[in-house]
Every structure is written in C-alpha cells, then in structure tokens.
Amino acid sequence: MERRKVIIAEHIHPVGLEILQREAELLYLPDVPDSQLADVIGEAHGLGVRVVCVTAELIAKAPGLRIIAKHGVGYDNIDVVAATARGIVVVNTPKANSVSVAEHILSLMLCLANRICVANADLKLGRFRTREDYVGVELGGKTLGVIGLGRIGSETARKCRSGLGMAVIAYDPYVSAEKFELAGCTRAGTLSRVLEEADFVILCVPFTSETAGMIGSREISWMKPGSYLINTARGGIVDEAAVYRSLTDGKIAAAAMDVFVKEPPTPEHPLLSLDNFIATPHVGGATKEAMRRMATDLAGEILRVLRGERPLNPVNPEVYE
Numbered sequence: 001m002e003r004r005k006v007i008i009a010e011h012i013h014p015v016g017l018e019i020l021q022r023e024a025e026l027l028y029l030p031d032v033p034d035s036q037l038a039d040v041i042g043e044a045h046g047l048g049v050r051v052v053c054v055t056a057e058l059i060a061k062a063p064g065l066r067i068i069a070k071h072g073v074g075y076d077n078i079d080v081v082a083a084t085a086r087g088i089v090v091v092n093t094p095k096a097n098s099v100s101v102a103e104h105i106l107s108l109m110l111c112l113a114n115r116i117c118v119a120n121a122d123l124k125l126g127r128f129r130t131r132e133d134y135v136g137v138e139l140g141g142k143t144l145g146v147i148g149l150g151r152i153g154s155e156t157a158r159k160c161r162s163g164l165g166m167a168v169i170a171y172d173p174y175v176s177a178e179k180f181e182l183a184g185c186t187r188a189g190t191l192s193r194v195l196e197e198a199d200f201v202i203l204c205v206p207f208t209s210e211t212a213g214m215i216g217s218r219e220i221s222w223m224k225p226g227s228y229l230i231n232t233a234r235g236g237i238v239d240e241a242a243v244y245r246s247l248t249d250g251k252i253a254a255a256a257m258d259v260f261v262k263e264p265p266t267p268e269h270p271l272l273s274l275d276n277f278i279a280t281p282h283v284g285g286a287t288k289e290a291m292r293r294m295a296t297d298l299a300g301e302i303l304r305v306l307r308g309e310r311p312l313n314p315v316n317p318e319v320y321e
Helices: 014-021 034-043 056-060 081-086 099-116 116-125 149-162 178-181 191-197 217-222 240-248 288-306
Strands: 003-006 024-028 046-048 067-070 089-091 143-147 165-172 200-203 228-233 254-257 275-277
Touching: 003 014, 003 034, 003 288, 014 024, 014 288, 034 056, 046 288, 056 081, 056 116, 067 288, 081 089, 081 149, 089 288, 099 149, 099 200, 099 228, 099 254, 099 275, 099 288, 143 149, 143 191, 149 165, 149 178, 165 178, 165 191, 191 217, 217 240, 240 254
Parallel strands: 003 024, 003 046, 046 067, 067 089, 143 165, 143 200, 200 228, 228 254, 254 275
Antiparallel strands: none
16 A cells, blocks of 8 residues: 555654554654644645644645544534535544543542642742631532533543532433433533532533533523532633633632633633632643543544545544445
C-alpha cells in the first residue's frame, strides 16, 4: 500500500505517532500555529488535531484529504459540514477520556464542597481566618443533577451514586430509558426539574446550536439556593456573566469551570477574582492514561480510513451512505 501522508497538528502521546509511522508518512507539528498548517496541508490524506480550528478554507486546501481525526470528544473546532460536503470523514475518540473527565468532575465537586481551594490559598498567603470559615458540606445524601447522559455523564453518575451515596437525577431527551436505568438515574422530563432538585449540577453536553447559552440567568434562577454548578463540557454553554452575578449575590454557593468562551481566560476575568469559584484550564481529560488512549484511538482511526476501511467512531457517517 502506498504510504499516505498524515499530519498531526498538535502534541499527542508518542504511542500514537509510533502507530502511524508503521503505515504512513508522518508530519508531526506539535507547535505549529493554525496559519502555518495551511501551508503544509495540501498533500495530506489524514489530519489529526486537538483544538486547532479546521475551517472550510483549510479543508479546501487539501484535495486529497480523506479523514480528520479529533483527539478528544468535542469536535466543534472542525467544520463538519464542509468536510461532509467533500466526502471527508470526521472521527473523534469518545471512549478514551470519559473516566478521566468524570474523575475531574468529582475532584471539582469535592473541592467546592469542602472549600479546599480557599483553605489552601489562605494558608499559602498567611491569612488563616477561623475554622468556621472553612466549613463545607458532605456529598453523601445530596442530589446530583446531570445534564447530558452520554459517556461522561453516565460515568460520573455511577461514581456518585455507588461511591458517594448520592441520589442522581438527569436530563437528556436523546437517550433511552434503559440508559437512565443503567446509570442509576431518575429521568427528568425537563431541564428545569433537574436544576430545581439538584444540590450539584454538572454539564456534560456537546457544544451545539441547541446547547449554546443553555445555562443563563433564567436557568440559574431555577437552581436551589446554596447549590453548586460545574461545567467541564464547553465554554459558551454557560453564560459566564450570569454565573458571576449568581455567585456574588449568593444565589448559588459556588461554581467550577474547566472550560471558557475564551481559553485560557485572562487573569482579569471576573470569575477568577471570587473565592467561591474554581477554574482549571481545559484539562479535564488530561491524564496520562487518557492521553495514551486518545492517541492510540486517533491513530487507529486514521489508518483504518487510509486502508479503505470504515472507522469505528465517525461523527458524520452519512459520508458512507
């Protein structure tokens, strides 16, 4: 088989590069800016990306491109419509980081509930208050509200129910009753019910036209007083200004985000000034284990398509119809 050219535009685990090099001519560009990618993509048959934007203009520069592989789950940085129009399959790695993101959600929940980040910062700055200022809440017996019962939402629900003794209520109009039962969740017919009943709300939905701005001032007003909000899905799903207002006026107790509209957020971002807010820089799935799995899955999908086989996780399966 002719060795096809594959470009990996950002850093991935070396195991993925090793797999690709067995069958393809590999161009590895872990630090190349988006603008430079346009200069080299012309001869590519396969492209692997993490957060680089793959626009219609970039796709048009690659007449031989057959696959665009996303290192991760969310593919909102790829123009899937333009790829589909060209007959280019887009894939992602949906199974690779669900455990890691679920564990990251749990970490944020525990830190918020136990005021760990506040206590840690105060001690390091020598401004210890009183022990009463660091009193938290237990997760056991509380209700977790899951918005989006995909792999990450389901994994988190199971861990919270079985490991922490939480009740779980979830909203997802696109999954079956069987999936709710497997995750041990009560099914909510409306978004408002989850927000009204949950002590901790987690967002596990993709960024789409339907979910953009999904949680704004109105939705936050439905949340229980003293509840907690965690977003590890995508920036833009939550109205950041509305979250800031709800934290400063005491509507909700605390919030945590791994994702922002602009990433990374600048130090001047209003949310970063609050004691009852925790931020991480879009690293929810960045564990050693997940990085290895994502690289392996990405490489495998690219080689399948270049061999003429069908990928396991096509985002746009209609290209095969």
